[in-house]
Amino acid sequence: MSGTELGVVHTRIERADADAVRTLSAYGVATVHEAMGRVGLMRPYIRPVYRGARLCGPAVTVLLQPGDNWMLHVAAEQVQEGDVLVAGCTTESEDGFFGELLATSLRSRGCAGLVIDGGCRDVKALAAMGFPVWSRAISAKGTVKATLGSVNIPVVCAGALVHPGDAIVADDDGVVCVPRAMAAATLAAAAKREANEGAKRAKLAAGVLGLDMYGMRQPLAAAGLRYVD
Amino acid sequence: MSGTELGVVHTRIERADADAVRTLSAYGVATVHEAMGRVGLMRPYIRPVYRGARLCGPAVTVLLQPGDNWMLHVAAEQVQEGDVLVAGCTTESEDGFFGELLATSLRSRGCAGLVIDGGCRDVKALAAMGFPVWSRAISAKGTVKATLGSVNIPVVCAGALVHPGDAIVADDDGVVCVPRAMAAATLAAAAKREANEGAKRAKLAAGVLGLDMYGMRQPLAAAGLRYVD
Amino acid sequence: MSGTELGVVHTRIERADADAVRTLSAYGVATVHEAMGRVGLMRPYIRPVYRGARLCGPAVTVLLQPGDNWMLHVAAEQVQEGDVLVAGCTTESEDGFFGELLATSLRSRGCAGLVIDGGCRDVKALAAMGFPVWSRAISAKGTVKATLGSVNIPVVCAGALVHPGDAIVADDDGVVCVPRAMAAATLAAAAKREANEGAKRAKLAAGVLGLDMYGMRQPLAAAGLRYVD
């Protein structure tokens, strides 16, 4: 069903293959995003609340209402070891939906971290705990528990479509979503890309120009580029 | 398949039922959004390029690359009488992807209008033609034709997920997407809501307070509201 | 009491003098803002939902919670003939707190219009009714009725502090708040300013330069301005 259902918790989801997720976790967001053909990236306003955080795991999704974190508690029960919680919101809201207590709860269930298209608080404590969060804002504003959203439905988070079970990769460069069915193929492409990058890096470090390494001079000339002394 | 495929045009889509779309077109965006249970609304940064425009029809979707409108030409061929073209973009871009010439082409194919998570130009001509467009910006910046996107895949447009064939309703209040499978149910709910609104409007116009009409005094008191002289 | 109380409705407020308000309504926002010494102006993101609207009246204030318009119904009962409803919000929210039904209710009580640091919907109907609204966004997103705010406490709306009973003046240039105790003095200053403006306008229209009319040449030279041929 393609529509957004409210008031529903899907308790059974298929997660991206655990081995694929484990291997994927070795790659950075930029590499994974390239390996996917440059789709699935969240908007750059989603930032880690502390630098150096990294994340890779299957998504448990939640749809929140503005200024209301009721469904985060509902979602916590659906989280399994290694899962990443991904929270969208029906409208733009920078309130502090999430803080140290919820992080403690999620951590106790083995949750790998949170990506939220909303605000987050207690950022010092989160850094101390090492619980990684990517959010659109840091805000101490507390939220209510009054209106239903849903858990484990497809959600839009920071412009990216995330289905439950998709693999989420996040680091200092941002957050990318790898659809479950594409995890294996993405993995292969990422490995290939990484292998190539080492050779390219060495050449560039030795002073070879991208112009030559990528064979750009001819197409640039064909496009009309002129050099003027 | 839940992933975003690039370089693909789906030529066969199932459109929301034509009768449902016709009936739906009588309702405004706010009513339809309420009838759906308050989901499916695009972010409010999507605005009509001229006031008073209205739109209702099944979606042909297109995924654009930033600063590149190649796929709009590809999408034009897939548009049928009454369709609404809905364009997402892989990143945020305010360039002028669309103008009078493309509008002329779409109009000749019976296209009802465009919703684009990007910029639009020739707005005076569009108003003169009566071709309705909702966009995130008005910009004369021309775009190139160099990189593939896709047509008729699920796209995220202004924060809303749109599948090909979903019904799109747009007016001065914004844009809402009604999933194909929910069109009939939404219709019924909208009709019921509208019927109720007439009676409510009359009461309120006669001076009855919402406090009384909606029975709010008791819950407000229960929540602790105090009146101070 | 200087703190923000939640859950309170002050039923008795002192309104700016009715004669002062009536006279003030003849002046535009720019003139009133200058007459006050350039304070009291709301941030320019507050815009009229239709062009040409004008407003002048004493404020009934309301503090909303994000995505929740419960208190607008509470506030409606406190509005008297000619009052302007001014709504602040505890956080930034662009949801559609207000629409045609609430406007119908407020109109039936003689309300002159609304200024809201949030979103508004049904803008076509509002224009048709001639019910003027200044808002930060246009959005069809409906709101809930779950959390208490307050009525007739001092609120911050779009960066300006508004006390209940202050005079609110709004037009296409924006919104300014005249504290109740300053209404008379502002009036006098506005009248004086307006009188001067007529003479100035005539001189400028006749080709006299501001440089000469305002005697700027000497201070410019003293500041070091150089003319280069």
Place this chain on the structure above:
Amino acid sequence: MSGTELGVVHTRIERADADAVRTLSAYGVATVHEAMGRVGLMRPYIRPVYRGARLCGPAVTVLLQPGDNWMLHVAAEQVQEGDVLVAGCTTESEDGFFGELLATSLRSRGCAGLVIDGGCRDVKALAAMGFPVWSRAISAKGTVKATLGSVNIPVVCAGALVHPGDAIVADDDGVVCVPRAMAAATLAAAAKREANEGAKRAKLAAGVLGLDMYGMRQPLAAAGLRYVD
């Protein structure tokens, strides 16, 4: 001299050829921008304060300080019949630097209109006068006269570099700057483009697809586009 000098008024500038400007005024911003090879466009946050305004003329430039409109008075003296005043600012400022009185003064000197990377007020009066202004905000906030900027130096306005005497074209689509030396060439390119557009418009209106008219099918296939039934 490439540096930004403060406190200087250049009284002699070379204006774009008057005939070229007159002919250029027949074209819209989108056409001129294309004719220039897609450079010179101001950022889309610069918008007309009323719809339907149009403008074409040589630039008199002014660099303002934030919240300070002193130099607009200095610039007024440098304006000749048909000139467009273009105002940059040393930092981002949305204050109301400009209003009806300054418009009256500029109008009396034959000024064609204003483009300002700042705020503007008295927008109703400006529309009534028919004095066209493109600004980044509408704000009643008055400005002081305390700090020197410069007149007729190169300025950056909304991201575009403008030299004194360059031709400025503005309409509902935005604002473009045509360097003085390029006015004639741009004119020729615009004329050619416009001529082509008529034929294209007719074909597209008759149902010919852009895919065929522009010969896109082969390059799309070469790029790998797949059609799926």
Place this chain on the structure above:
Amino acid sequence: MSGTELGVVHTRIERADADAVRTLSAYGVATVHEAMGRVGLMRPYIRPVYRGARLCGPAVTVLLQPGDNWMLHVAAEQVQEGDVLVAGCTTESEDGFFGELLATSLRSRGCAGLVIDGGCRDVKALAAMGFPVWSRAISAKGTVKATLGSVNIPVVCAGALVHPGDAIVADDDGVVCVPRAMAAATLAAAAKREANEGAKRAKLAAGVLGLDMYGMRQPLAAAGLRYVD
């Protein structure tokens, strides 16, 4: 007097009780904000210029003009040991009103730190000095000294109303203002909350769900939440 006076320095203010401030300094912003009933929080665009800074003290307030830091020098004389300087601005301005020299001056008077709804510069030096600043931007843009504002009047800073003498608490989560008269009550509520949090944290760490700890299952079911296998 509720209006904003310009050109006035109030030299005598009543500060929040010193003992209360000292005790309050042990709590974080999120806790204090909750203890106050979720009011008084500044907008999340106010951020510390370096991470890990903390602040608690009574406010000396100052109203600035855009691009003008004259009144910061006036305010410096009014600052006493432990005070926090809180600066609002008559319009939005990101200029660098404050830097190392002013920090040196404030530090020598015992000032605990600055909260400014404007820009700040010399951030490396400020971090080295350990002088904490919360600002809306980092900008090297210097400011002038030309126009009067006021000191120790009520100001709006980042959307929050601050009276002279109110207690300001700031950390990595943001900035909250505790009205002077509410300091003691807030303290008690914060202590109670903190005490409760320890117990809650332990339960959540042990794997108890918020759903059970907060008794949410029944109200969720009553609201209609459905679990789907």
Place this chain on the structure above:
Amino acid sequence: MSGTELGVVHTRIERADADAVRTLSAYGVATVHEAMGRVGLMRPYIRPVYRGARLCGPAVTVLLQPGDNWMLHVAAEQVQEGDVLVAGCTTESEDGFFGELLATSLRSRGCAGLVIDGGCRDVKALAAMGFPVWSRAISAKGTVKATLGSVNIPVVCAGALVHPGDAIVADDDGVVCVPRAMAAATLAAAAKREANEGAKRAKLAAGVLGLDMYGMRQPLAAAGLRYVD
């Protein structure tokens, strides 16, 4: 030629004097900006991708197309030991134009760093390499190589005009451009300013007020400042 040429690489530029650049590198952005008379500063949205980075060198400029980094490869060849690459873009784009591979290439040519009015990725690797970048966003979004821009033409970067060869100074406070011809004069002014700052800092640290040190009391009184007990 004042217009923006596309498709051109100027291979010969005159760089700011090497001695001047070396001496300039001892000063921070705020000092240099003041020394220049407060012009040449980029907008504060340009931020270092890691804290503590510093930069000083002559500019090699490049004009990019949105979502396209082809010209960065072309520019790399033009970079000499100590140069700073400065990239403007024809429209606003936050895509990740630049990452570790390009940094490796630039580093091998002696490039001092990058200032880009666009996005940047691989920020962790950049910090590890110590290759300093100032950008408007951090984004993993890859870019294409399809459309020509230019190298070593005047570009607008974050609101500042930069000519090839101008000296660029950047640190945690932002980025300033010193026109080549003004480097020597700016140097002298910066030295003078710095000398004065030491004495001022000492006085302020000893408790002397800016009010007295700068002789502000008389002008403040003349402007009408009133002290109220």
